[in-house]
Amino acid sequence: MQDRAKVLVTGSSGNLGRFVLSALDFTPYARNFCIATLSRRAAAARRDRHYRIDLTDREALTECLATFRPTKIIHLAALSSPSEAHKHPQLARAVNVDAVETIAAYAERAGARLMMTSSDYVFDGTLGRPYRETDAAEPQTVYGRSKLAAEAAVLRSGGVVARLSLLHEEGVCATTLQSLIHDARLARRPVSIAADETRSPLRFSDAASALVRLAFLPDRGVFHVSGPERLSPFDIVTRELRATAHVLPVCRIGRDRLMPPARPADVSLDSSKLRAACPDLHFARVAPPVAERAIGQTALDGVAD
Ligand SMILES: NC(=O)c1ccc[n+]([C@@H]2O[C@H](COP(=O)([O-])OP(=O)(O)OC[C@H]3O[C@@H](n4cnc5c(N)ncnc54)[C@H](OP(=O)(O)O)[C@@H]3O)[C@@H](O)[C@H]2O)c1
Known part of the structure; x- marks a missing residue:
């Protein structure tokens, strides 16, 4: 030792x-x-x-x-x-x-x-x-x-x-986004997700x-x-639901409806410094864009504004 x-x-x-x-x-x-x-x-x-x-x-x-x-x-x-x-x-x-x-x-x-x-x-x-x-x-x-x-x-x-x-990441159940989806599904109500907040998940x-x-x-x-794309939580959830053929209505909401107050609008990160130090690291997208998955595209009940 x-x-x-x-x-x-x-x-x-x-x-x-x-x-x-x-x-x-x-x-x-x-x-x-x-x-x-x-x-x-x-x-x-x-x-x-x-x-x-x-x-x-x-x-x-x-x-x-x-x-x-x-x-x-x-x-x-x-x-x-x-x-x-x-x-x-x-x-x-x-x-x-x-x-x-x-x-x-x-x-x-x-x-x-x-x-x-x-x-x-x-x-x-x-x-x-x-x-x-x-x-x-x-x-x-x-x-x-x-x-x-x-x-x-x-x-x-x-x-x-x-x-x-x-x-x-799909399958990691204890995250805020996965919990929102889970709770909405149990309560049989639409899931409300911020669409005006940008991250690089x-x-x-x-x-x-x-x-x-x-x-x-x-x-x-x-x-x-950080990841390779700039996405809102709304983008992530709708992509994931479509890709996994889950049926659940999704509503866009503003981040001002969420806690904590004063959530920042666009905190996407540039990770060029890390990529230069470790060029072999690979950062995959967190959820595939809809066009890349034929199955499940029709599964989303509706997307409300
Ligand atoms: N998840 C994200 O999207 C995200 C984004 C940016 C940065 N981060 C940062 O990444 C790190 C890990 O995040 P995560 O998603 O893995 O968070 P997490 O799932 O909430 O895990 C937090 C960990 O901290 C431990 N912990 C919390 N309070 C503690 C205390 N008083 N004493 C001892 N241990 C304590 C928890 O263990 P016990 O409950 O067993 O004590 C748990 O192991 C954090 O520093 C977070 O701020 C996360």
């Missing part, structure tokens, strides 16, 4: 965490890793160690870092829902900022490599073109502000920030591959990790 890189993956029980653990298993040097996971829930998949702790418990977090002494930290854990962060700003601060400051201080002291996932919500969405890493961040939401504050701590410690766009599996690469590159600083 002494010679093996010690990798700590926080947020391992989350949607992205499960994909990151699989991506780690597929790296050529996986057998040289000692992998520990951290979340409040029990370990989702068995690794070398699991720390079942709450990040708001600073003592428990400090103890975990001192005991495991990771050489690489892939920090995914967060209060990841912008609407929940809006409802619970103090919790958002404790989980998304204070805990990161503790981890970043450890990383700096121990010379460990820290990589943290941030969000396209650090931007205000008014630029009118995909954001680059050098563009000014002006978050408009509690969630976005918490992520930007955490970024500062990671960057001060010499770490890497991976700003992700909206993550989506990517698949969980592609994001996980990129994050594992970033965790092992020597580079520091901010990297944007």
Whole structure:
């Protein structure tokens, strides 16, 4: 164990965490890793160690870092829902900022490599073109502000920030979009989705591959990790429903009808920097355009404005 890189993956029980653990298993040097996971829930998949702790418990977090002494930290854990962060700003601060400051201080002291996932919500969405890493961040939401504050701590410690766009993948049931579809189907009512919000969504599996690469590159600083298209949540859901032949009416709504308030209009990201650093990474579309799937095209009941 002494010679093996010690990798700590926080947020391992989350949607992205499960994909990151699989991506780690597929790296050529996986057998040289000692992998520990951290979340409040029990370990989702068995690794070398699991720390079942709450990040708001600073003592428990400090103890975990001192005991495991990771050489690489892939920090995914967060209060990841912008609407929940809006409802619970103090919790958002404790989980998304204070805990990161503790981890970043450890990383700096121990010379460990820290990589943290941030969000396209650090931007205000008014630029009118995909954001680059050098563009000014002006978050408009509690969630976005918490992520930007955490970024500062990671960057001060010499770490890497991976700003992700909206993550989506067929079959990942616990995402906001999939939950909306699921609830609407159960209640036999139309699903209402924002059509005036633009992101550059990517698949969980592609994001996980990129994050594992970033965790092992020597580079520091901010990297944007995004998919190949600029789409609204409405575009994503209608494409997916058509492609999977699911029957469900879909209504366009404005983002002003959704929580949190002041959702940014267009936070699509430009990921040229990442593509230049890792030209072999592939980012697939999150859902196929309708024209590419003959089956299921007639399955959507109706699309209301
Ligand atoms: N999903 C997206 O579209 C998206 C987009 C941009 C950025 N991101 C970022 O990507 C990362 C992963 O997102 P995700 O979609 O996987 O989120 P998720 O499914 O909500 O998972 C969040 C993870 O954080 C852990 N966690 C939350 N609060 C915790 C606490 N107090 N103590 C310990 N662990 C805690 C959760 O574990 P327990 O519940 O077991 O504690 C879970 O493993 C987050 O940093 C998120 O901000 C996600």
